Amino acid sequence: MQGEETMSATATTTIRVRPLGAVIGADIEGVDLAALDDDGFARIARAWADHLVLRFRGQKLTDVDLMQFSRRLGALDRVPIRAAGVVMAADPRLAIAPEAAEFVSVISNVKIDGKAIGGLGNYESHWHTDMSYNDIPPMASALYGIEVPPTGGNTSFASMYAAYDALDSETGARIDGLTCIHDASRNSVGELRRGFAEIADPQQTVGARHPLVRTHPVTGRKCLFLGRRRSAYIPELPLAESEALLDMLWAEATRPEFCWTQVWQPGDLMLWDNRCALHRRDDFDDRHQRIMHRTQICGDRPY
Known part of the structure; x- marks a missing residue:
């Protein structure tokens, strides 16, 4: 991770990068994402x-702002029907702008009227990669906090670069070329x-089959690509060996020194x-509301 870096975004605006975790996460300060020029992006x-x-931090984004910023990263995935918000809702925190x-x-x-608006409820969300059970998982996700509970609901991230780099040479050689079936039957909670x-x-x-070690298409670095633990299977190995190897890799991947936790505001x-980070979410008291708006950027086939 780099130390704090100052970058000029425009003639009048300075963007500052302040690392957060030892190997993952950074604050981007001094930027309004709703008014970001090409150099700043x-x-x-x-x-x-x-x-x-x-x-x-401190953004004031409309749904259109969120959509337009996300779209600069790549084509956006369409929202599944089951995850759609209410386009016309009395509560503006829950409404989605029709054009977004x-x-x-x-x-x-x-x-609302006993029906969940949005997904995942107040449950713990286990370590996972978004939608890795698809043949072409998303490249990235953007999550915007509108209302957050006073405690709980924090989101943790883990660097799969760091996890891969920390493996001993014998393990690295063993998993090179192996694949894993990513379970499509359950969601992240x-x-x-x-x-x-x-x-x-x-x-x-049932789910997509991906390499255990993937290469990032932008940086060229290798990283673990684990998806989620439940029901995962390495088809090149007997079941007992697959289970033991996956247990070991997951224990390595989520070591505290590879992780950083976001406390929401x-x-x-x-x-x-x-492509190179896992994430999870803490549960929280259902008496408090947690409202987030989210976009997802299309990815490419892992290799």
């Missing part, structure tokens, strides 16, 4: 390649998705690289 992109996870509704989703524990059956044997896991925008 290019410098932010370089900081993102270095730090994997960026935090922008195709690409901005709601993450919240709020219910462990709920069984509609249309899927319970999986008792990981050898029956309203107006925080978090941007993370889904």
